[in-house]
Amino acid sequence: MANGHDLIKYMTVEFVNYIETPRDERKQAKASAKAAKEHWLTRWFGWGPTSVLLWWKGRSER
Numbered sequence: 001m002a003n004g005h006d007l008i009k010y011m012t013v014e015f016v017n018y019i020e021t022p023r024d025e026r027k028q029a030k031a032s033a034k035a036a037k038e039h040w041l042t043r044w045f046g047w048g049p050t051s052v053l054l055w056w057k058g059r060s061e062r
Contacts, residue, residue, distance in 0.1 A: 018026075042050050
């Protein structure tokens with residue numbers, strides 16, 4: 001962005017889009033984004049700790 005006017009224009013457009021979107025649609029978009037998010041263990045450390053956790057739980061049930 002070349003100057004402050006571009007930033008203000010971008011923020012204004014985003015704010016107007018947010019205000020014009022119905023509340024139910026915003027809530028639905030937020031809920032779907034939250035459901036699509038990966039588990040924190042997988043997101044931070046990959047599949048290694050998750051596989052060890054699954055192995056450990058399966059081991060203790062036997």
